[in-house]
Amino acid sequence: MLEVKDLWVTYKSRSGIGVSAVRGVDFDIPDNSFLGLVGESGCGKSTLGFGIAGLLDPKRNDVSGKVILDGQDLYTLSKEQLRTLRWEKLSVVLQGGMNAFNPVLKIKQQFIDVMRAHSNQSTSSMVDRIAELLSAVQLDPRIMDSYPHELSGGMKQRTAIALSLVLHPRLVILDEPTTALDVVVQRSIINMLSELQRLQKFSVLFISHDLGLVLEVANRVMVMYSGQIVEDKPASVIMDDAQHPYTKALLGCYVNPHAENVSLKGIPGTPPDLRGGVQGCPFAPRCSFVMDVCFTKTPQLVKCENGLVACHLYRQDEVTVE
Amino acid sequence: MSMKQMNSKISSQNTEKPILELKDITKIFSNRGHSTTAAQNVNFRVDPGKVVALVGESGSGKSTLAKLITGIERPTSGSINFGEWAVESLRSRNLREYRKHVQMIFQDPFASLNPHNTVLYTIVRPLRKHLGLSKQDARNRAIHIMETVRLTPVEQFMDKKPHQMSGGQRQRLVIARAIACEPELVVADEPVSMLDVSIRADVLYLIDELRRTQNMSVIYITHDMLSARVLADEVVVLYRGHVVEQGRSDEVIKHPTHPYTQLLFSSIPNPYRHKNKESVDTGQKFAEFDVPIEMKVAQDMVSNSGCPFASRCPFVMDKCLQTMPPLTGNQDHLTACYR
Structure with a gap:
């Protein structure tokens, strides 16, 4: 349903050296899927989310590549066309989304504003819809x-999620929706979210820094490091079959709370x-399986048994050829 | 040797007087006739070289306790003893002296450092102000401290300002500033919750190392049960200002008995949940946190006499609504629940 092709985002800076936060990302989101995007702060995961939603200002950023939603390339559309697309096909819940409500309007009014802008409904039918959404969350x-x-x-965060669903979008991008909340509320x-997704069958791109959380909710996980996707696998296999050293190291940061001994x-x-770009594999300096080739050649995302991985370790043939 | 084994080694050595003792601490914030109980009859003690974790969700009163201990706020009733000092009635000129001994590590390393000050200046300042060291001595001490918290190579970091450092490095600087004048007690308010998972362990191990090498006591405030289990010797679980469970950390966290502690524990994101499907998701059993507004009022009324957790508790009984259950059990594990 959504295809991202070779997306690059570079933040321009006054010094002239741009920061490439997203570097050549390719992936697709099928219908009715719960996709998790994980990475450390500064890895470009939010930038990628913004890039997909078309929220980046082309004057301040260099964006190249294609984002195709239902056959339409978002970057070739006019502002007006994008406006109609948002909320109806694609909606975004931001990290501070709960603070994005207008403080002087009632919750009801904020839902109605969105619905008025996009459709012609009677007030009573809108109120019914709001009630339905609020009970859903x-x-x-x-x-x-x-x-x-x-x-x-x-x-408020629940209300923000309800608002994002108001016009039955096909894709909801959730950027760290629970980071500001404590564990119990999270x-x-x-x-609630995974239940809702199962019932209403929209697609979710769930952006988070917490791999543990993403593994619990998503059915597919993409791991991002320094602007690149390094591994892309179903959530059910990544626990046992993580291949990229970064994913392995990240999984090592989590412990089973039920274990006898924890460290x-x-x-x-x-x-x-990321200023001025990266040569070779960005994870090489922190990697415990590092080889010479890692510092010179950037590994590409290639097919492996259960998914995709970008690491020279799994391309032995190519390494020896060089 | 694992950290746990070292902890138990320390516990066998210490039979001294507690460094800090809270007795029957109650703190009520009042505002125009509306009052909020942030702490209710809280008792606990901290022994030298020990780590006590205060665990609870937001609004449970853990940061209020930190403010009471560091003398920023005063309790409504009860006493806080730190050595010979009665913290609850310290005058402001004594508070400065007190803070030589008790320091704080804040949650947000991005907000708690002065952006104009260099690393060296940030560490030298408490040394000059509190310990009265000469410029040269303070500088040498500061360099030593930077090595301790691994802000190395020192020459490179010395003149950096906070914006030139990463989150983990900044938090190390906050720790360096807190331990500069060798306090006996450090209050760490969520020191790692703003950091990425990959660097959290580093900062936690640094805190652990410091308390072992400098025999410093730590009050570790967190909502993360796992890090509490790794770092702390003792755990105090708070709910709406009430202590609902307390005791030795591995005992309480491995075998939580209070329904609230169980809820907290089951809420931890656990990638291993898929693997052991047989473990039941207790999180589902509990009533929702986000109750409608009308019910919130009812909850506040409950908290005045009965168990504060009663309105969310799946095992609630009639007497829970009437009187607050007392803490019962042995010294290693106390629980406030009728069940």
Whole structure:
């Protein structure tokens, strides 16, 4: 349904050296799928989300590549065409989405604004729809008459999710929807979200830094590092069959809370500076399986048994040829 | 040797007086007739070289306790003893002296550093102000501290400003500043929740190393049960200002008995959940956190007399609504629940 082809995003800077936050990303999102996008802060995962939603200002950023939604390339559309597409086909819930409500309007009014802009419905049918959505996110429909400040953080985030679903979009991009909330609220929102996705069959791109969380909700996981997708696999196999050293190291940071003995692990080093681009594999300086070729040649994302992986370790043939 | 084994080694050595003791601490914030109980009859003690974790979700009163311990706020009733000091009634000129001994590590390393100050200046300042060291001595000490927290190579970091450093490096600087004048107690308020998972372990191990090498006590405030289990010797679980469970960390976290602790534990994102399907998802059993507004009021009324968790508890009984269950059990594991 959504195809991203060779997407590059470079933030321009005054010094002239741009920061390439997304570097040649290719993937697709089929209908009715729950796709997780994981990476550390600064790896470009939010930029990728913005890039897909067409939220990047072309004056300040260099964007190249294609984002094709239902056969339409988003980057060839006019502003007006994009406006009609948003909410109806694609909606976004941002990290601080719960603080994006207008503080002086009732929740109800904010839903109605969106619906008015896109359709011609009677007020009563809109109110019915709002009630239906709020119950879907397990809130009392009566809160539609409240102002945003009367709701707790978790309630606001639920409302933001409900709002994103108001016009039956095909794809919802959720950028760190639970990061500002604590674990208990996070758990209940995540349960609610995966239930909702199963019933309503829209597609979700779930962006998060927390691999543990993504593994629980998503049915496919993409791991991003320094602007590139390094591994792309079904969630059910990535636990046992992670191939990229970064994914392995990231999984090592999680422990089973039910284990008899626990010890925490980290990944030594820090992600590379993306100013002026990266030569070779961006993970090479932190990688424990590093080879000479990793510093000179950027590994491409290639098919492996269960999915896709970008690492020289799994392309032995090519390495020896060189 | 694993960290746990080292911890138990320390615990066998210490039979000294506690470094900090909270007795019956209650803190009520009032505003125009509306009052919020942020702490209710909280008791716990911190022994030298020990780590005590305060665990709870947002609004459970854990940061309020940090403010009470560091003397930023004063309790409504109860006493806080730190050595010979009665913290609850310290005057402001004594507070400065007190803060030589008690330091704080803040949650947000992006907001708690002055962006104008270099790394060296940030560490030298407490050394000059609190310990009265000469310029040269303070500089040498600061370089030593930078090595301790691994802000190395020192020459490279010395003149950097916060914006030139990564989140993990900044948090190391916040830690360096806190341990500069060798405090006996450090209060760490969610020190790793703003950091990426891959660098969290590093910072936690640094805190653990410091308390072992400098015999520093730590109050570790977190909502993350796992890191509490790794780092802490003792755990105090808070819910709406009430202590609902407390005791030795591996005992409490491995065998939580209070329904709230069980809820917290089952909420941890667990990629291994898929693997052991037989483990039941207890999270589903609990009533939703996001209750309608009308019910919130009812909850506040409940908290005045009965168990504060009653409105969310799947095992609620009549007497839970009437009186708050007392903490019962042995020294290693206390629980406030009738069940």
